[in-house]
Amino acid sequence: QVQLVESGGGLVQAGGSLRLSCAASGNLFGINAMGWYRQAPGKQRELVAIISSGGHPNYADSVKGRFTISRDNAKNTVDLQMNSLKPEDTGVYYCVAEQRRDATSNYYYTKWGQGTQVTVGS
Numbered sequence: 001q002v003q004l005v006e007s008g009g010g011l012v013q014a015g016g017s018l019r020l021s022c023a024a025s026g027n028l029f030g031i032n033a034m035g036w037y038r039q040a041p042g043k044q045r046e047l048v049a050i051i052s053s054g055g056h057p058n059y060a061d062s063v064k065g066r067f068t069i070s071r072d073n074a075k076n077t078v079d080l081q082m083n084s085l086k087p088e089d090t091g092v093y094y095c096v097a098e099q100r101r102d103a104t105s106n107y108y109y110t111k112w113g114q115g116t117q118v119t120v121g122s
Helices: none
Strands: 002-007 010-013 018-026 031-039 046-051 057-059 067-072 077-082 091-100 108-112 116-121
Touching: 002 091, 002 108, 018 031, 018 091, 018 116, 031 067, 031 077, 046 067, 046 077, 057 067, 077 091
Parallel strands: 010 116
Antiparallel strands: 002 018, 018 077, 031 046, 031 091, 046 057, 067 077, 091 108, 091 116
């Protein structure tokens, strides 16, 4: 399977920006959609943004107009540019990828990174 490693989290003030990056390594065959989830303290993990293998993005309503997801298939990375950050954006951000098991299978793994902390002060 692919391995995913997130970076770029940190502490910023409200209104600031961060750029998260997810690097994929290991078995890179069959990577399909990739995206970002987040989990705030005491809340369920929620989708932030996803991007298809063809580069088509979708966003949670709460981040539309502020966050931008992008991917570079040649470098095996997916980024999340976060602008105009709000305290409610605080949480652990997880990179996620769909990966086809093999060339003859229609089964897809869902692979998660270890997460990176984003904290936005009020």
